[in-house]
Amino acid sequence: MGEPEKIIITVLGHDQVGIIAKISTILASNNINILDISQTILQGFFTMVMVADISASKLDVGNLKKMLQEQGGPMNLEITVQHEDIFKFMHRI
Numbered sequence: 771m772g773e774p775e776k777i778i779i780t781v782l783g784h785d786q787v788g789i790i791a792k793i794s795t796i797l798a799s800n801n802i803n804i805l806d807i808s809q810t811i812l813q814g815f816f817t818m819v820m821v822a823d824i825s826a827s828k829l830d831v832g833n834l835k836k837m838l839q840e841q842g843g844p845m846n847l848e849i850t851v852q853h854e855d856i857f858k859f860m861h862r863i
Contacts, residue, residue, distance in 0.1 A: 774805065774823035776854035777831055779838070783847035785816040792841050793820070793849075800834065801827045816847075821854075 781793060790809065797804060802822050809818035824831065835851035842849040 772825065774803075775825035776805065777802075777822050777824050777834070778850075778852050778854060779818075779820040779822060780850045781816070781818040781820075781842065781847055782849075783816055783842070783845060785811050785814055786845060789816055789845065789847065790818065792845070793818075793838065796834075796837055796841060797822060800829045800837075802829070802834070 779793070781789060783789070790807075794804065797820075802824050803826070804820055804822050806821040807818065808820075809816070811817070824834065827834075829837070831851055831853055835849075838849045838851060
């Protein structure tokens, strides 16, 4: 088993039932393992950051992003998906 290919998923929107379930169902059905998750609700706004391993999936980052955004659209969620390397590069000091 090789090194995990990590992606960062962020989800923002108004708190409502089923957000985590919808996101995690898509990941599980595409063989994407959640490595870490942090979620909180700030004054009615749901915020979540996930680190996931996409290395066992046949889905690439672009298609995963499209799939998640299509699912999140009707819920008015803002969902971003980035490869770990890009995330680190964008957030370096």
